[in-house]
Amino acid sequence: MKRLILPLLICLFPAFAAQAGEAELQQRIEQLSSELDKLRQELQEMNSRTQALADQQEETMASATRNTSATAAAPVSIWGYGEINYNRPTHDSSQTKMDLRRAVLGIGYDFDESTRLSAEFEFEHAVASAEDEGEVEVEQFYIDHSLTTDMNFKAGLFLIPSGLLNLSHEPVYYYGVERNFVETAIIPSTWREGGVGLYGSTSHGIAWDVGVTTGFNLGSWDPASTEGQESPLGSIHQELMKANARDLSTYLALDYRGIPGWVAGASIFTGKAGQGDPAVSLAADARVTLWEAHTRWTPGRFDLTALYARGTISDTAALNLTFAGNPSPIPSEFWGGYLQAAYKFPLGAGRSVSPFVRHERYNTAASYKGLPTGLGVATLPTERVWTYGFNYNLNPHLVFKADYQHFSADGDRNRFDLGMGLDF
Amino acid sequence: MNIEQRDTAKSRRHAPGPGAARREGFRAVIRSRRWYRAVPPSGGVAEQDHRGLCSVATTAPDSRRAVRPSAWLRAVIAPVLLTLAAFQSACVSSGGGTPANLQPGQVVASAPPLSPVAALGKKIFFDPSLSASGLQSCATCHDPDHAHAGADGLAVPLGGPGMDVPGFRNAPTLNYLSFNTPFFFDAEDTPTGGFNLDGRAASFMAQARRPFVAPHEMANGTPANVVTRLRSTSYVSEFMQVFGSDIFDNGDSAFDRAVFALQQYEQEAPEFRPFDSKYDWFLAGKVRLTDQEMHGLALFNDPQKGNCAACHSSARLPDGTPPLFTDFTYDNLGVPRNPDIPANADPDYFDLGLCGPDRTDLAGRSGLCGAFRVPTLRNVAVTAPYFHNGRFNTLREVVSFYVRRDTNPEEWYPNAGADKFNDLPPQYRANVNTTEAPYNRLPGAAPALDSDEIDDVVAFLNTLTDGYRP
Numbered sequence: 001m002k003r004l005i006l007p008l009l010i011c012l013f014p015a016f017a018a019q020a021g022e023a024e025l026q027q028r029i030e031q032l033s034s035e036l037d038k039l040r041q042e043l044q045e046m047n048s049r050t051q052a053l054a055d056q057q058e059e060t061m062a063s064a065t066r067n068t069s070a071t072a073a074a075p076v077s078i079w080g081y082g083e084i085n086y087n088r089p090t091h092d093s094s095q096t097k098m099d100l101r102r103a104v105l106g107i108g109y110d111f112d113e114s115t116r117l118s119a120e121f122e123f124e125h126a127v128a129s130a131e132d133e134g135e136v137e138v139e140q141f142y143i144d145h146s147l148t149t150d151m152n153f154k155a156g157l158f159l160i161p162s163g164l165l166n167l168s169h170e171p172v173y174y175y176g177v178e179r180n181f182v183e184t185a186i187i188p189s190t191w192r193e194g195g196v197g198l199y200g201s202t203s204h205g206i207a208w209d210v211g212v213t214t215g216f217n218l219g220s221w222d223p224a225s226t227e228g229q230e231s232p233l234g235s236i237h238q239e240l241m242k243a244n245a246r247d248l249s250t251y252l253a254l255d256y257r258g259i260p261g262w263v264a265g266a267s268i269f270t271g272k273a274g275q276g277d278p279a280v281s282l283a284a285d286a287r288v289t290l291w292e293a294h295t296r297w298t299p300g301r302f303d304l305t306a307l308y309a310r311g312t313i314s315d316t317a318a319l320n321l322t323f324a325g326n327p328s329p330i331p332s333e334f335w336g337g338y339l340q341a342a343y344k345f346p347l348g349a350g351r352s353v354s355p356f357v358r359h360e361r362y363n364t365a366a367s368y369k370g371l372p373t374g375l376g377v378a379t380l381p382t383e384r385v386w387t388y389g390f391n392y393n394l395n396p397h398l399v400f401k402a403d404y405q406h407f408s409a410d411g412d413r414n415r416f417d418l419g420m421g422l423d424f
Numbered sequence: 425m426n427i428e429q430r431d432t433a434k435s436r437r438h439a440p441g442p443g444a445a446r447r448e449g450f451r452a453v454i455r456s457r458r459w460y461r462a463v464p465p466s467g468g469v470a471e472q473d474h475r476g477l478c479s480v481a482t483t484a485p486d487s488r489r490a491v492r493p494s495a496w497l498r499a500v501i502a503p504v505l506l507t508l509a510a511f512q513s514a515c516v517s518s519g520g521g522t523p524a525n526l527q528p529g530q531v532v533a534s535a536p537p538l539s540p541v542a543a544l545g546k547k548i549f550f551d552p553s554l555s556a557s558g559l560q561s562c563a564t565c566h567d568p569d570h571a572h573a574g575a576d577g578l579a580v581p582l583g584g585p586g587m588d589v590p591g592f593r594n595a596p597t598l599n600y601l602s603f604n605t606p607f608f609f610d611a612e613d614t615p616t617g618g619f620n621l622d623g624r625a626a627s628f629m630a631q632a633r634r635p636f637v638a639p640h641e642m643a644n645g646t647p648a649n650v651v652t653r654l655r656s657t658s659y660v661s662e663f664m665q666v667f668g669s670d671i672f673d674n675g676d677s678a679f680d681r682a683v684f685a686l687q688q689y690e691q692e693a694p695e696f697r698p699f700d701s702k703y704d705w706f707l708a709g710k711v712r713l714t715d716q717e718m719h720g721l722a723l724f725n726d727p728q729k730g731n732c733a734a735c736h737s738s739a740r741l742p743d744g745t746p747p748l749f750t751d752f753t754y755d756n757l758g759v760p761r762n763p764d765i766p767a768n769a770d771p772d773y774f775d776l777g778l779c780g781p782d783r784t785d786l787a788g789r790s791g792l793c794g795a796f797r798v799p800t801l802r803n804v805a806v807t808a809p810y811f812h813n814g815r816f817n818t819l820r821e822v823v824s825f826y827v828r829r830d831t832n833p834e835e836w837y838p839n840a841g842a843d844k845f846n847d848l849p850p851q852y853r854a855n856v857n858t859t860e861a862p863y864n865r866l867p868g869a870a871p872a873l874d875s876d877e878i879d880d881v882v883a884f885l886n887t888l889t890d891g892y893r894p
Contacts (some may be wrong), residue, residue, distance in 0.1 A: 219742070224725075224733070278524040278744025282709050318709050324718055325725030325733075372715070375722045 077108040081423035083171040085178065089415045100126040104139065115145045118158075137239070139190060151200035154211075157240045158197065161209045161253035162267045163187045163307060164294050171421020175303075175342050175356040176387050177401045178417060182336030182362050186309045187292060188234035194243065197251075205258025207265075214238055215249030215271030216288045218280045218313075223326035229364055229380060232334050233290065233311060236273065244275035249288075266293040273313070282318040283330070289314075301344045303354070308337035317370030324375050331379075332369045336362030342391075350395040358387040384408040389417070398422045523697070524744025528704040529893075535694035540666050545689030547659045548682055554653045555642035556585040562635065562686065565595040568695060571803030571890065572598035579764040579814030583641040590766045591640045592775060592782075593621055594814035597807050599890075600748050600800045601628070602691045615754045615778060621796045621812045623754070624783040628687035636679075647679035654678055699746045701802065702887040702894075707746055711894045713887060720884025723877050730827075730873060730881055731861035735798045749801035749888065754778060756794040757863070758829070758845035758856035760836050762813040774849050775813065793852040794845075805886045813847065819882045827862045827871040827878065841867075 082103040088096040106120040120139040128134035142156025159167055165174055165183035169190050174180070183189050197211025216236045221228055227235040238244065249271020256264050268291040274284040292309035311334045320329040338360030346352045363382040371377065389403020399421050407413040523531055538546060548554065552561040560583055567575035573595055574581055580591040606626035607618025617623060625631035635641040636650045644650045654660065655672060664671055667681045690696055705711040713721065724732045733739070736749045754777070767773050775781065778792040786792055796812045810816045816825060825836060833841030845853040858864055862872035873881065 223739070224727070279740045279742060281744070282707075321718075322707055322739075323725070325722030325729070327727060372718060375718055 177419035
């Protein structure tokens, strides 16, 4: 605009064109005036368009903010773990196996800040079908609701707080390729039942957990197979698969965590197992009780653990009499215990290697009731297992393991193992 | 299987019942032969009881469904089937509860009165006037005082118009057959179920037809002749009352109704499944067995000794029904040829069980030749002689045969044992079960049971006779 004014003013200075220049001048002023109006209009339109764009952008941002804040209030979380194991018996290499032992997917859903669903789905042995040995199961499916800052309520299918491995059964949390025998044969990890529970912690560092759940089903005991000898409770636990729930069980677990680096605790699980089943009417009042005590101490780089578990089944005499001659009567006592020591060498960047040694003893049939002498099956010898090996962590959630296991009662089981485990 | 390899076990979940895993050896032998799946014998009609209930297990067309149980039953064939059959039988029979919930003696005591059809069936069962000789009824060969098995002590019964025509097979007990199912091959191709020693009849009703007409039995020749005799019985008016006054106007319908009535009687009457042997009282915790009987039970169950429970299950069914002492499958024992059967005088005659001569639908399955149905051992002490050909008269001989067949063949077969399994043609002798204990030993080896142990097992078998009172 200014650029036009200046030449205009310069054009006005020549004197001899004064008169004829006046009319021309008038015309030019009018022309300029209309152009000015036009420019003003254009500017107005541009301004309003800019404003519209700005409004639009603001709205988009506002709605985006609304959406993200809604997602943040109800997240779905996904986690999982898995392990692949290689076992090579030293006395019979034809039995060497490599197995995708388990692949587990977990899904969590927060209803709100205080209520959460935890679900875990497990696939074992890679292929599950009528002809294959794999299995698919729901390992956990329960809601957790916080009642107060230090007390929660849970309901559904959840893990029984017994021992150390059952609750922390991911492969990165235990030493050795295979889970230890005491916590698989005696405490039937991964052991879950359905029911309700309350848990929490006190200001003195005591963590407690108490509940009522489904229990064991004695009617599932098969005296003709050796399954009961491998794991007595493992052969009769129900895991909420159409569980007989006439006789429920209760549990109580206590852990002292008041001193950092040290945990000591114990738990008991007890309930009747007859379930009103006419097939085991002779043992209608049989009661299964499993109690255990454990401690874990991690001074410096050491990781030291001790655990002892003992189970009893009462009232089996009359029923065992009818099982005379079968290889697996119902034991009245079974127990196991282990000592484990590990030392962690950190290698930087999250890597570490932890050599460990574990000695465990267990007996899945320490005594039988009801079997007349000369007719009965001999009680089982106590198995003693030494495991030596190491865990190599590439990062805290990925571990490669190797170990050697020596069995004193059944040397055919000696084996060399390799494994990979992870969780996310 | 190492326990750490799994968090759970399939077999446990599927209510295994004891002994489910035991028969792998022999079944593996049968499985090794590649056969197409057979279809069940055709020709059955849909048979429902008069209340229209519980028809599944007795219908031949429906047995096609039964032939194809879903895959998860594979590990538990017999016990699950028996449970189904038990429910079926419980449904048609007593209103007093299933055998699982009843104490010994209560099955008989609490049984409701027979339905009109079954009452008629009872009359027919005991009526000799329905035979050509006028002397033979069902009860002649299925004597109620001998657990509805033969009482004449002969290997094969006599029949025909003059009661002098010998039969071909030992008359089996009818007791506890209400837990049986129509014949089928399970998911592992194991033959299971079926009435008659070769399983060719799909139901009691189908089995009851033949004796009326067979020339060596009641010898009526045709169903029409049976109907003619029916018209002259003392209970003919009751028959017409139950089945309609026009029942005799429709050709062989009356014959169909007569065998149906027999079936109802065999299913409803508690005397066909009393469950009140000494062993039943012992299972209920009411009596103790003697030391010898307990020892016999232990040897019966022990897979390394008698291993009898592998086929003759001594454990309760999953639903609590007392043990039936059979899994209703088939086995080929190579029982020696019985010269007391006149038909065996012909050296070319062989009774091959599943593959013939009475049964013809499985003639092409040569691996089954020589296999006969595993009978119940309940009341075995009173159902001599034993095996399909009545070869042995005492239980001691039977048990000895099981454990000494292979270690001492000279005790059982001609030519000092050289002609082993002589009741089979040479090409089928390889079918005989030689892989399952106790008949899996070699000549000269120690038998699975010694002489005292055989006596103990026999003592135990004697506890299986119904009618025990403590």
